[in-house]
Amino acid sequence: MNRANSETTEEILRINAGAEEERNQEHFSLEKIKAVGEEARKSIRIIIEALFAHIIRAAKYVLSESDGRRQALLFASYSTILLFAICLGKESTELLASAIKKRLSMPRLVREWGQGQSLPIEQTVHKMCKDIVLGRRGQQQLLDLCYVFEVGRCRSSPLRNILVVGKAGTGKSLTAKAIAEASGLPYAIISGSDIAPLGKLGPSELRRILTWAETRRRGGILIIDDSESALGKRLRTSNSSSATGEREDKARSEQSAARDALNVFLSMTGETGGKIMLILTTSKPSALDEAVLDRCDEIIHCSLPSKRERQKIISLELEKRLEQRKAKATKNLLFCCFLPSSREICIDKDFAVSNAVDHLSSSAMTHGFSGRELASIIRAVVTAIYGSDECLLTKELWNKAVDEMRHSITAKKMLKE
Secondary structure (H helix, E strand, O other): OHHHHHHHHHHHHHHHHHHHHHHHHHHHHHHHHHHHHHHHHHHHHHHHHHHHHHHHHHHHHHHHOHHHHHHHHHHHHHHHHHHHHHHHHHHHHHHHHHHHHHHHOOOOOOOEEEEOOOOOHHHHHHHHHHHOOOOHHHHHHHHHHHHHHHHHHHHOOOOOOEEEEEOOOOOHHHHHHHHHHHHOOEEEEEEHHHOHHHOOHHHHHHHHHHHHHHOOOOOEEEEEEOHHHOOEOOOOOOOOOOOOOHHHHHHHHHHHHHHHHHHHHHHHOOOOOOOEEEEEEEOOHHHEOHHHHHOOOEEEEEOOOOHHHHHHHHHHHHHHHHHHHHHHHHHHHHOOOOOOOOOOOEEOOOOOHHHHHHHHOOHHHHOOOOHHHHHHHHHHHHHHHHHOOOOEEOHHHHHHHHHHHHHHHHHHHHHHO
């Protein structure tokens, strides 16, 4: 019992000694902090007094001595020039960066852009006749445009606006792109259906891309696909009895944005000096505004292909698909260690491809079919070949794939009607 009391007493004494030591240490720390703070205040006071003393001496020197006034004037002049140079450099850098960005970057509405190829007239005509399948009149119009571009590059003649009209799938976009590539000028392709979802930003984006085309050194070409979506008539009717509240406000906002986009287009294409070539594609020319139609100097009609044209489209599409597969197979053969293997299409020796193409292009098989629908038939055939075990094009496989795709296209036509 006595031993426990003695240990408790010793512990209490030890704790009290530690607390006393901490109090002494805290008092010493506070005194040290006070001393450091006092020294800091004295140093700051001395610095402030010295600074004000220098300022007062400098002011007396400037006011009383001629050299002082001259030095003060030089200092103010140099400071102003330095400040002006810094601001000018900053603004010039921002302006230069903005100019480079506008020069090199493309507006976000652009789906595809490129630089046309300045080929000799013979090569341009050969390429157009090979890639584009149109009627006799449309083919002649394309050839005339090739000669116009050839002469225009030499004489800097003004550019003409073109309206490409035709039903869906007749090759309007392909024709417009071929014209742009044959011109040798930079071109950009946008879709009119992309302007409406932008709302209030649509007109500004349209202005930006028209400005891009206008600032090209030798001129630029702007292709507006489905132009009736953005450049429709200004007088639009709306069913106000059924549209109420938010729907009515949304419809009014969309009409306002479409009208603003049309106004921007009309204001920037009224007097272009022939530096901008507009190529508008549409399947509903009656939906375009009259002012837009007045700006088109030439109209190219893309009609449904005739038997001879259908035969050429099918042959070109089949040749293109087979060449793509051969190129892919050759590439995989060269890099067989890194790429998956791809088999090459083989044709049955008993199957006459030319006779099958001639039969498919007949009026009984594909009358009224567009070029896109004919291409979809060939894609279905190629897909069926690669889905077979032998990867062999036979008469039975051809007839089965063609009949299934024809029935599908005919059913879609009935739904449209």
